[in-house]
Amino acid sequence: MKFIVSSTYLLKQLQVLGGVINNSNTLPILDNFLFDLKQNELTVSASDLETTISAVLNVDSDNEGLIAVPAKLLLDILKTFPEQPLTFVVDANNTVEISSNHGKYALAYADGTEFPKAVELSNPSSTTIIGDILATAINKTIFAAGNDDLRPVMSGIFFQFSPESLTFVATDAHKLVKYQRTDLKASQVAEFIMPKKPLNLLKGILGGSESDVTIEYNESNAKFSYENIELICRLIDGKYPNYEAVIPKENPNMLSISRNQLLSSVRRVSIFSNKTTHQIRLKIAGAELNISAEDIDYSNKAEERLTCSYQGDDMQIGFNSRFLVEMLANLTSDDISIEMSLPNRAGILTPVDGLDEGELVTMLVMPVMLNN
Secondary structure (H helix, E strand, O other): OOOEEEHHHHHHHHHHOOOOOOOOOOOHHHEEEEEEEEOOEEEEEOOOOOOEEEEEOEOOOOOOOEEEEHHHHHHHHHHOOOOEEEEEEEOOOOOOEEEOOEEEEEOOOOEEEHHHOOOOOOOOOEEEEEEEHHHHHHHHHHHHHHOOOOOHHHHHEEEEOOOOOEEEEEEEOOOOEEEOOOOOOOOOOOOEEEEEEHHHHHHHHOOOOEEEEEEEEOEEEEEEEEEEEEEEOOEEOOOOOOOHHHHHOOEEEEEEOOOOOOHHHHHHHHHHOOOOOOEEEEEEOOEEEEEEEEEEOOOEEEEEEEEOOEOOOOOEEEHHHHEEEEEEEEHHOOEEEEHHHHHHOOEEEOOOOOOOOOEEEEEEOOOOOOOO
16 A cells, blocks of 8 residues: 655644544544545544544555554654655555655554444435534534533534524523524424534634535434535434523613623623632613622722613622623624623623624523622
8 A cells, every 4th residue: 555645735634633532542543543545535534433533635546455543643743744745655564654755754553444433324414504604603602511521411512403594502501602593594403412522623624614514414423524524423412401491581671882891891800709709790870880899708809880881770780700701702793782681680692793694692691699
């Protein structure tokens, strides 16, 4: 088995695939990339058993073969090469030899047939979405997903497809983000929960791309096909909580304010908040928003006044500043609005501007009890 490939082209593709490999694998074969050569097409795959990602590369060859190559060693050597053609030759003594312009490097390979096979999806449904839109949907929601192993359904993003719209939801029970596209549609209704790891990989691959991504899915797996890359992952099993029920419908109190101004203010004031609760207090009266925090144990406190546009009754509400900062930092709009009903009901945060047509973002943040 022999093939010739550009060093930078190979490195770029392998770095994408390498993101799926765990630092400590139960099966030693998973520390490898699987190289499957068929004439001038080399399919490289990496897997952690839950997620398998593969890329088809164009190489110069007329051979066939299947080997597993140590991933870390190969990536480390490729990073050091300037752009040049590399020749890979598989020797009889179980090593693969790489020849560059300046030298030769031999590394031991494993039997490619031991590598776990990717799942084949049986009668999947499918929908197509532009890469950048999918990356944006992941970006806007993934930070709100939980990390609780006891509630695995909340540790992923809920994909909800229908003939009317595509909706992506993430929550950890303290905050919730719903990202909806009414300008995109699926042929039939479908719901599934995607784990975080493959989503982070997709986010890195798809950002800024105008190419289409085909999503195929059934009860247990989903497959994303994009240009020369395919990602197949196991879905999170379980029923997603009814998130619509948590979003308060009647919110008479409405605050509009500059996003950057509020974000800077919350970041500053929260430095003085209690280190376990991160509690800040928002006191709204007329056109004035008063943000304060206090850490009684250390006698630290801070207070800032901002002007805002407000309609509703005067109120005081407490929030965990970390959640508020995460949400405000994730938005890109100039102004945001916060809708509230009562100090013990969730506040709804939405961007006022900067959205594409058909794009809706709703963020929900649970209040914390104020100790007056």
